[in-house]
Amino acid sequence: MDDRNHQMLVKVGRCSGRCWRDGGQSYLLEPLHPTVHTQRGATAILPCVLRTLPHNYRVKWSKVEPTNYRENIIIITNGLYHKNYGPLSPRVRLRHSHRYDASLTITNVALEDEGRYRCQLVNGLEDESILLTLHLEGVVFPYQPSNGRYKFNYHEAKQACEQQDSRLATYQQLYKAWTEGLDWCNAGWILDGTVHYPIINSREPCGGRLLLPGVRTYGARDKQKDRFDAFCFTSALQGSAVYFIRGHLNFKEAGQACRNHGAAIAKVGQLYSAWKFSQLDRCDGGWLADGSVRYPITIPRERCGGLPDPGVRSFGFPSKEMRTYGTYCFMGK
Template identity: 70%
Template sequence: MPNQLILPALWSLLFPLGIAIYHKGTGNPAPHPGPHYLLPPIHEVIHSRRGATVTLPCVLGTPPPSYKVRWSKVEPGELRETLILITNGHHARGYGPLGDRARMRKGHKLDASLVITSVALEDEGRYRCELINGLEDESLALTLRLEGVVFPYQPSQGRYQFNYYEAKQACAEQDGRLATYPQLYQAWTEGLDWCNAGWLLEGSVRYPVLTARASCGGRGPPGIRSYGPRNKQRDRYDAFCFTSALQGHVFFVPGRLTLAEARGACARRGAVLAKVGHLYAAWKFSGLDRCDGGWLADGSVRFPITTPRPRCGGLPDPGVRSFGFPLPDQPAYGTYCYAET
């Protein structure tokens, strides 16, 4: 690249873009007669876990005389992309919520790959690496997919209490985020069968059915039943939440405790009451298996089963069983605690 391309001029040119930019579309770029500078990725889907460091590859086969590379994230359900990072080949500047967690790999002079450290739940999604070179702009798309688990969630008031934004907040409060349709579909292939409809991140409402029955949408074929996109402010459903691996651990404290006593029992052990997402992640990734019902932070009582057996939940499949939301002053259960270390 010519040495006369200086960084301040680049930033002053790019600053009006702001943090969020509207994109032209999420399909493949239209073919053009000029050279193709970006090499196609070997894998378009990159798998990772929460807390890990992941690299999204973007490599130039040959560099054009002058160029910029812009990384952005396609926001699901919205016609916009969030700007992450821009580089001119020598210097890079980060934008948006990823902040210092996003950097260029710089493995060699043709390497424009993006590195994300301490991967968070909200980092999952579709990313675009765009080479800006006048009339010969190119881009490629990559999907970051986290290994995780989907769980249905409703509050103590009962089913169908959340509008879209309340469902989104409820998942965040339980150490999760609203699941995407691909995440719900994968959960269905792994055995999730749930008759209550719930919000997904894209703004649609669906529910997974493995065993078709009259009381669960009729006797059609198994699959993901859909209500389609719904009014995010007005319509009310449950939520399908997604969580991934824990950086801490979940443990059980036996006893016949009230909710307040359960909270104190965890605090005395340097921990807090586990959230619903914590318990599902411990069941999924650590194989937590107990027949004992325990209090959780939302006031529900649940227990995780990895090996189904008689007199341990009464169901033939693994999963997290629920006793619902007992009276908080009822001294009848142990507690599940979560500790960061």
């Protein structure tokens, strides 16, 4: 970018957040789009462009974590040198397409990368920053173990979601899922340690018929002692596929059938992702990695459960010795 083009950017840029000025100009350009949409496995760029280069400045990128309200530093640069920090370190770099560019590049985007990021210019005692949101298109699903509902404390719920190729949902993700039709009467943990359940159709067992639809909340709970289900969030994974193998297989045979095809038995989150993003539609119950049997329906019909809405139906956790079902396999990239 030459200086003439950069001056044009200076004229159209606007100040964002708490701005300090040098000769009447703020240093950071406000991004045209404060939300960056991406997919799991992709490369995402969070824009941060300077108007001019002050003396002895630093640019600091950090991630705003909703679970502890802290900001974890990702990378710091002075324009010539930079240093990476934390678990994102191997997958981040500065784009640096020109000398005013401090944009952050995240490779192989993971589920835990979603959230808010701050680009902060530090110069002396004052600073200026912009906030951006990295958004993954995804799907929220309720999850409970084979021994019934309300068995997870917070830490167990978090681990259970991770074992199913997902993570605990944020409140924003759960709320969006409710607006898209998620109706579930069992309360579950979400990422910030609070407990909720989303209701579309008000009914007696779910708070009563007089309450309006909404995301009902139990508030913050004891993460060690209190027990609920979990609301998990997963996203599409580039270059992957879930497919069905027909047969009368027990659980062990189902896993072997997938391995015979160079695949693995699918996890619950992977089946939900295939249903949501690949429109996987089958009326056949199939084993999954957690020992449950489920099937995905995108076109509801009478002979496939009879329910009026699309969804992933469940037969629960039958005996693993039963030779009744096929299996869903996951082929990664």
